[in-house]
Amino acid sequence: MLTRTDIATPTSLPAEKPVVQLDGVTKRFGEAIALHEAWLKIVPGEFMTLLGPSGCGKTTLLNLIAGFLDADGGEIFIDGILVTETPAHKREIGIVFQNYALFPHMTVANNIAYGLKTRGIGADEIKRRVDEALALVKLDGFGDRKPRQLSGGQQQRVALARALVIRPKVLLLDEPFSALDKNLRASMQIELKEIQQRLGVTTIFVTHDQGEALSMSDRIAVMSAGRIRQIAAPQDIYRRPQDRFVASFIGDANVLKGKLSAVTDAVAQVTVGSLSVEVPAAPLAGLAAGADVDLFVRPEHLVPVDGDGGPAAPSLAGTVRTQVFQGGHVDLYIDLGEHAAQPVLLRSSAALAPSKWQTGDVVRVRPVSADLVAFPKQDG
Amino acid sequence: MKQRPFIGWFVSPAALVALGLAAAMAAILQYSVRAYVPGSLDVGGLTLENFTALLRPLYAWAFWGTILLCLLTATFTLFLAYPVAYALVRVRSKALKSFILIASVTPLFLGEVVRTYSWMIVLGNNGFINSVLKSLGIIDRPLQMMFTTPGVVAALVHVTMPIMVIMLAAGLSHIDRNYEKAAESLGASPVRCFLTVTLPLSMPGIVAGFSTAFAWTFSAFATPQLIGGGKVNTVSTLVYQLGFASFNFPFAASLSLAGLVMTFAVIALMKRAMRPVERLGEQ
Amino acid sequence: MPFSMRKSPLALAGILLVAIILGFVMLPAIVVTITAFNDKAILAFPPQSYSWRWFARALSYGDFQKGFWNGLIVTAWASTIALIVGSGFALALHRYAFSLKSTLEAVLLSPLVIPHFTIGLGLLILSAQLTVGRGFPLVVLAHVILVLPFVLRSVFISLQNLDGRLELAASSLGASPRRVLFTVTLPLLVPGLVSGWLFAAILSFNEFTATLFVSNQATQTLPVAMYNYVREYADPTLAALSVIYIVVTALLLTLANLFFGLGKILNVDAH
Missing domain, CATH: 3.40.50.300 (P-loop containing nucleotide triphosphate hydrolases)
Structure with a gap:
């Protein structure tokens, strides 16, 4: 690291x-x-x-x-x-x-x-x-x-x-x-x-x-x-x-409200609701387990979970707020309630949307990447 | 940049000229506190007499009269120059713009003597205005315009018009037209739009133009001398008479100095007084 | 608004107003031109008969000829010195910070508001104190002081319109400060320098009040000669001379407008 x-x-x-x-x-x-x-x-x-x-x-x-x-x-x-x-x-x-x-x-x-x-x-x-x-x-x-x-x-x-x-x-x-x-x-x-x-x-x-x-x-x-x-x-x-x-200036980033659950030398565990993910420990240096952290997830690393959610894949429930047609894909803004201050953005293939989701639908999402990072919670 | 190449070459000649000007002003200051020796070009010892002499009615009235003359001229010039400057900046046709520019600016480069002489022909008893009025049967005896204050003011307004137009136009040209469009789109009538947007925004140009017109009028000599013909005394004509008719240079110096102080004071006052007008747009 | 596309009554009134004011501005020039061709020696309007004789007299009158040549000498020296001094100072003002910068600038711009008779009187007293005569150098100094603000303004505006990155590009390409000055800065300033010089020259040639104080019989310039003439004679000679003046000046200004854009020089055109 x-x-x-x-x-x-x-x-x-x-x-x-x-x-x-x-x-x-x-x-x-x-x-x-x-x-x-x-x-x-x-x-x-x-x-x-x-x-x-x-x-x-x-x-x-x-x-x-x-x-x-x-x-x-x-x-x-x-x-x-x-x-x-x-x-x-x-x-x-x-x-x-x-x-x-x-x-x-x-x-x-x-x-x-x-x-x-x-x-x-x-x-x-x-x-x-x-x-x-x-x-x-x-x-x-x-x-x-x-x-x-x-x-x-x-x-x-x-x-x-x-x-x-x-x-x-x-x-x-x-x-x-x-x-x-x-x-x-x-x-x-x-x-x-x-x-x-x-x-x-x-x-x-x-x-x-x-x-x-x-x-x-x-x-x-x-x-x-x-x-x-x-x-x-x-x-x-x-x-x-x-x-x-750097995380917010380069590319788009969704910020999820998480808690630091465990820290080792290189890796830290962050939980958001029922989710638990691994992030690099360095940016969180000095924080103890239990501290509030912000988890950064790129839109392309956030995917919808089909059906009621398989038992193997923990996920977060949210409501579809807005859909924006972008040509090749559709921007979906999903309100995650207590887990994120702002609606999170995920990109869905235009072939699926807009028929698949309607505004107001409940949808479950989960991050799918090893490239997640977290930083100490920022006030305000 | 830390290095300032050629700064000496750039600044020292200008510093020399500034020194020359400062020395001339110092010379006036020095002469103004020296005694006048009648019949001699040399001056006597230190005295404040030259300044107490300023309070004599002839000079006090001339001073007051000059200030009024300057204010009157600057005001008339402002009202006449503003529409021209506005047209100059806003007119679309290039040819018309050039015409307005050259017509209004040419007099600036003619010098006071040529312009004053022209006005003598316009205002004279056998001049243009009287001839036209006579041939129209409006008057049968010539109107006396030469050797009167209105005559002097008319000619002086003509002298200060070009610089006022330039200064107003410079200010107006830097006002974004979209401000006016925005005001009109918000329902302001053209008159209201002008009073609340254009006029306040052109205030810096107005202040600069008015101050300059004031100073130039104060500086004018040929016009009050020739058109005033001794009936309209100004500071400039008195300074010249004191210097070249009675060789009383100490008194001429104190009069000049008082005039200079007054010019600066009036310009400073004007800038202060016009500040509320700049805030017109906020109401 | 006087010049909108829709010709409202207000707009028409505006156009009429501007036309009347421009008429006032041009009236003296028109009247003096008609007078110049008056055959009679008495100033009267309108003239009874016409001739060119006053032009001939204006061009052959000794004092005018002398004044014209004196004026040329003074103008050539004063405008050239003012150009060199003014461009150098404008460059320094634009580029550098130095001690007494704003004081020096204020002093050099002050002749815009100091009455010309005051400057003339001051220089006259100064020359008496230093016991130097009222020769050409004194007249030239007076003119340099009086026209310098105009040169300064003209060159400074050109400098502001000059893209500073051109000079940076030149120095990044290895050009020394002297080389940048002579191959990039000055060539690009030429319009501003020429117009500044032209302004200075026209103003200097026409300067009257200060010159009246600092000149003598030997150094008097054309405006002083004209002033002395009008105090003694009332014939149309001066009208003829004025016409020549007006024509030459309008011609010079039209040329300046064609080549440099007078609006830009006078800073009345937004960029």
Whole structure:
């Protein structure tokens, strides 16, 4: 089981030299702490996502790595070199902004060439590398256009080419998809991931969209209120959230009112009504048997029990409150009475519903997964 | 950013200009407490006489008259400029917008002398207005408009119109139209909507425009000098006469200083007085 | 509401009102134009016969010619200095925090409310105290002080409309602060700089009251020469000169509107 200290150095991490390393980096804006002692190691070629709601400190963290902000505490290393005091233009990082920030007074080719010119590279070499970069993002022949003559997707490719052409030590992406419409977004995500893997460029991606984060990342750092809450692979973040915030921010979660019945080193027993389930003990550290806990159950891990309920399967009785047709499935909201403060959500195949249940029907449900977690009961 | 590249290059020239201005103001302050030596450009010892002289009827009345003139001008300007600014911001046609903008802003760049001269032709005894009225048979003797306060006010309103339009339009253009739509959808009549939504929201522009119009009128010299023709005394015309006719620079300095203090005081007062109006929308 | 699509009586009254007010604004220009073509030397309306002779006199009158060239010298220096000083300070205001920032800003913007005669008188006394003559440098200083707020405003608005991420992108690509300034910031500020300079130049060329205090016979600018003329003569020469003024100014403003969008420069267009 993971412990608190493991957050900073997960055991799953290969023993390579990190490309980016943050040692207790802190940033304040006046009285407010925007980032509280961030510890982070990013290995070569890794796609690391900083995920969290707006104001969680993820953009601050990105700006600190880029050198646009100065840290109030802690150290930042890029490629093993201490860069805490290094100005942005000497850090050798590539960045793609939310609005792309293409220079409106330069052609596409000159935008891409900008970083090469600052490095004093010869004209022939610049031309070759610009053409190469344009080909990489499938924009051959667009070099002479001005940014405003391009579509949103094309502008993003130019921004990516401009950031990659300087062969940065690390690529920073600041919500790059938020300005694109839904269909384009999906195809750009696949393309970006492809390019990233082909070049093997270490990437830090900032987003508030958990779908993007789960589908693209090697690892995700979930942030909230200026703190990194958990760093882990997408599956682990989803299945084994380490704290209450992560559990409720990533994916949907039903919260059941349970009681801690027994604790061992690794595993704890939680009972809800006649149900008894096993959860990891770590998040409940310090609680004694009999304490109130909140049991988190994903909607897809909650299933209806047919008939009167078989003798082998203990379950909870509830009343169907609302059904919401979602196309491929139906969202069923079930009132569990004393066992949950809010009606719980479960997903049923659209083929069964709505004929199978009517609003007001009594239905029995039970959780069917090993991936359940519980946290100390929260007041209110 | 911790580093502030070029800050010295950016700030020091401006600091030099500010220093020049501050030195000029200090010079006025210094002269205002020095004695006048008739027939000489040099000044005497320290004295408060220049300030007690301000209380003499001629100057006290001129001061009072100038304040009234400024308030009158700023008020008329506000009422004339508001509809123009509103039209400028709300009119849909681009060509019409450009026309309104250029027509209302051009006078700003003509300078006081050209504008004042134009008004002399409009207001003169053989001028435009009198000629039109005479040919229409409304009057047979010319109306006296030159050398009168209304004449001066008309010309001054014309001087302060452009800046007032710009400041009001700047304020109005930043008001989200949906506020008005929301008010109308809630049943407010256009007049009520204007009084309870648009007007309070445009208050910052009104305060800024009114203060500026006040200050500019106070600053005007050619208009009261030429159209007032010595019959309408203002602080500016008196300062000029004291300086260049009697070479009494100490007294000119104290008069200027008093005017400056008064300008700042009136502007500060105005901002306070207009605060209740900003709360109109809450009732 | 004067300009809604439905032409209600209220809207029509609004349109009429605006038209009348614009008539008031343009009346003097129209009247002065008609007067300029008056053949007679007496100011009278309407003119009995018409001619171009006052234009010829306005262009050949010695004081006006001298004033025009003086004005050009003062304007060129003052607007250029104001542009450099103002853009630098606008950049500092926009980017940095520094000590006395708001004090300095308040002082530099104060000429918007300090009467011009006060500034003129102050500089005149200062020059007497320092025993420097009333030469061009004094006139230029007065003009720089007076037009600086307008340059500052124009450049600062352009800076606010400039996306700061462009500068960040440039520095992330390895550009030094100097390179960012010259390849990204300044090129993108060009419209604001040009319009700021143009504003400064027009205002400086027309400045009268302060100039009257700080100039002498040798440095007097065109507005001062015009003021002196109108106190002595009452013929339409000045009307002719005014017409030239109005035409040139309206032309410059129309050009500025075409190239830069006057509405944006004056900040009366929402973005």
